[in-house]
Amino acid sequence: MYILPSIKSSTIDIIFRPSRFVQSRINTYSDSLKDKTKILIKLSLIFALNLILYSVPLTLSGIATVEAVPNPPAIFTSNFGPVFESPVEVWDFLYQLSVNAGFLIAASVTALVSYHAGVVFLRESEGILQSLHTIIYTSSIYLAGAFTLTWIASTADQIRFADDIIIHYQKQFIYFFIDLTDSGLDLPGGRPSPVPTSNITIEGQIIIFGLILMGLYFMYSLYLGARINHDMDRSDAILMLVFVTLSPAIYIIGSIIYSVNII
Amino acid sequence: MDEFEPSIKVIIIKIGLTVGIAIATLSLFALNPGLVGGGDLANILFAVAAFIFALAILRLLIKAVILSKTTYIVTPSKLRLEYSLLYKTRTREIPLKQLRGMELKQDRVQAALGFGTLVFLTGGMNQSLGFIEFENIERADNVRDRIRSQRN
Numbered sequence: 001m002y003i004l005p006s007i008k009s010s011t012i013d014i015i016f017r018p019s020r021f022v023q024s025r026i027n028t029y030s031d032s033l034k035d036k037t038k039i040l041i042k043l044s045l046i047f048a049l050n051l052i053l054y055s056v057p058l059t060l061s062g063i064a065t066v067e068a069v070p071n072p073p074a075i076f077t078s079n080f081g082p083v084f085e086s087p088v089e090v091w092d093f094l095y096q097l098s099v100n101a102g103f104l105i106a107a108s109v110t111a112l113v114s115y116h117a118g119v120v121f122l123r124e125s126e127g128i129l130q131s132l133h134t135i136i137y138t139s140s141i142y143l144a145g146a147f148t149l150t151w152i153a154s155t156a157d158q159i160r161f162a163d164d165i166i167i168h169y170q171k172q173f174i175y176f177f178i179d180l181t182d183s184g185l186d187l188p189g190g191r192p193s194p195v196p197t198s199n200i201t202i203e204g205q206i207i208i209f210g211l212i213l214m215g216l217y218f219m220y221s222l223y224l225g226a227r228i229n230h231d232m233d234r235s236d237a238i239l240m241l242v243f244v245t246l247s248p249a250i251y252i253i254g255s256i257i258y259s260v261n262i263i
Numbered sequence: 264m265d266e267f268e269p270s271i272k273v274i275i276i277k278i279g280l281t282v283g284i285a286i287a288t289l290s291l292f293a294l295n296p297g298l299v300g301g302g303d304l305a306n307i308l309f310a311v312a313a314f315i316f317a318l319a320i321l322r323l324l325i326k327a328v329i330l331s332k333t334t335y336i337v338t339p340s341k342l343r344l345e346y347s348l349l350y351k352t353r354t355r356e357i358p359l360k361q362l363r364g365m366e367l368k369q370d371r372v373q374a375a376l377g378f379g380t381l382v383f384l385t386g387g388m389n390q391s392l393g394f395i396e397f398e399n400i401e402r403a404d405n406v407r408d409r410i411r412s413q414r415n
Contacts (some may be wrong), residue, residue, distance in 0.1 A: 016318070016322050016325075034397075061358075198303050200303040209310055212307065212311045
């Protein structure tokens with residue numbers, strides 16, 4: 001008798017046992033296409049549920065991740081006008097919800113591609129489902145948590161300073177590669193000026209604390225996913241992590257080359 | 264029937280090592296805040312490091328409590344794990360004739376102290392019922408050989 005692996009996990013594992021949280025509960029998923037499809041559906045449902053849990057409260061809380069919502073298309077108002085009292089508000093909500101969810105989807109897909117590419121590159125792949133399992137679990141919690149904190153930092157006035165620090169380090173990271181490639185490009189707003197690291201409000205400190213923690217948990221869970229789900233040894237798992245960490249660098253360098261040579 | 268308990272000596276040593284590393288790292292951060300950005304940023308990184316160490320120590324302490332309440336039993340026909348803590352009990356057993364493989368694991372601390380962890384598999388699944396683990400047992404290789412001869 002073949003038993004489909006359980007993909008349940010407890011909340012306590014998220015903090016105390018990320019190894020149990022990311023592990024796919026079975027060394028190798030079944031070879032049967034039917035079972036693989038079942039697992040794929042299960043994982044997709046988990047991701048969809050987590051996406052809702054992440055994006056709905058974020059949208060309802062009114063954190064403005066969208067600067068301006070376009071007017072609803074005529075087909076929307078004509079169809080939903082009789083159903084809802086205020087179809088424009090519903091449109092605004094759905095638009096912001098899809099944008100909020102879109103950020104997490106894009107980040108998760110990017111993480112999955114770079115993670116699985118790293119695993120395949122190291123010739124240690126136990127299958128895409130193992131990578132999918134790792135990414136869905138890690139991004140649903142740690143990445144979603146980091147995104148939520150970043151949105152809060154960028155919108156709440158009392159922690160605006162924390163946002164300045166986050167943007168400062170993002171810009172410094174990009175300028176590192178601009179200088180490395182000697183491309184002479186400039187980001188909007190120019191080179192970042194030093195941000196004083198004192199006088200951060202308590203709320204801001206909590207946000208940065210949470211962000212660093214989420215980032216560390218995310219990377220550690222990817223490492224554990226490689227070790228447990230792809231049965232990698234320590235050095236290969238670290239190499240895979242380097243590969244994932246370098247992927248934003250590859251993306252930035254690619255964008256610089258594109259901007260200089262093609263645009 | 265052999266009955267034995269896992270040692271918590273290994274966990275205590277690991278707690279000691281973690282505390283030592285935590286003190287060294289946190290002292291380094293506290294004495295040289297410039298190393299990690301200075302200002303409030305240094306305080307935040309200090310808090311992150313302290314949180315991670317506290318979590319690691321807490322996890323080891325929980326593991327020590329769980330292991331101290333665990334018993335491993337080897338009968339002529341079964342391998343059995345029993346755990347009981349605050350009215351919560353858990354037993355898991357696998358028949359010897361269904362045993363497909365055994366794995367002996369030793370990390371550095373276990374190897375230095377002469378302990379090991381034996382993993383018994385019946386179906387190859389990580390967390391399924393076909394999986395049982397005897398953690399931190401003394402002379403794990405002897406126990407493995409005894410079980411192997413019992414099975415044959």
